[in-house]
Amino acid sequence: MSSRTPRRDDFGHHPVVPPRIGAHGARLEPELERRFQQAYVPDISDAVGRLYTIDTGIRSLYEPAQRLVGVALTVKAPAGDNMTIHGALHRVQRGDVLVVDWQGYDEGCGSGAGSLVPAIHNGLAGIVIDGSWRDLGELRALQLPTYGRGVSPFSPSKVELGEINVPVCVGRVIVEPGDVIVADEEGVVVVPRRHAREVADSLRDYEPRQSLADWPHEALQETSKWRASYYNELFAGDGGIDETAG
Numbered sequence: 001m002s003s004r005t006p007r008r009d010d011f012g013h014h015p016v017v018p019p020r021i022g023a024h025g026a027r028l029e030p031e032l033e034r035r036f037q038q039a040y041v042p043d044i045s046d047a048v049g050r051l052y053t054i055d056t057g058i059r060s061l062y063e064p065a066q067r068l069v070g071v072a073l074t075v076k077a078p079a080g081d082n083m084t085i086h087g088a089l090h091r092v093q094r095g096d097v098l099v100v101d102w103q104g105y106d107e108g109c110g111s112g113a114g115s116l117v118p119a120i121h122n123g124l125a126g127i128v129i130d131g132s133w134r135d136l137g138e139l140r141a142l143q144l145p146t147y148g149r150g151v152s153p154f155s156p157s158k159v160e161l162g163e164i165n166v167p168v169c170v171g172r173v174i175v176e177p178g179d180v181i182v183a184d185e186e187g188v189v190v191v192p193r194r195h196a197r198e199v200a201d202s203l204r205d206y207e208p209r210q211s212l213a214d215w216p217h218e219a220l221q222e223t224s225k226w227r228a229s230y231y232n233e234l235f236a237g238d239g240g241i242d243e244t245a246g
Contacts, residue, residue, distance in 0.1 A: 036069045074165055074166060086158065
């Protein structure tokens, strides 16, 4: 009987598909970056639709939320292991957003503030993780836009390899390397890189309203009446009974 000490490879099944690292996505043209920096996030969401609007469980991890615009550097990491996240941080180029598919794992952190400092010097624009992060006070002081599902102080294992710059799923949205990420207090949206220009061209100029007087009351009143009339037609056509009608 062998007295050899068991190794990790002696247990379980091992995939025949090796991990891979793909190419960086294309950089975002300066004029497009400026357009997305100025655009209203709900307008971008309207332009890309629900398939590219990340679910509301992924939010800014601190307040006030910092505006985030950049291109996706994607990570597909085994849930609960952050080795590949560290591997991706060493590949950051200026304007990259670290987009981590961690399958919603929120009982540990993708990493902390200290590991981000070299990446920030290399141009890291921010983080979107389908999971948790830590060191919120330091991230707030650094003003690094950080979006995720939660906060966890626990630093998990660093053993299993994942993939970098491959298509990932974050917040129920498929994100490809180089896709445009835009986020603020309203949420996170993904603009497929191949449609970035047409989305940007479709966006209106937007000035946030500061008071009720800033809103175009008459135009909104007409829109409200039209919607009410349309609703009433549908209601009547479906045989609805209005018990308030005199």
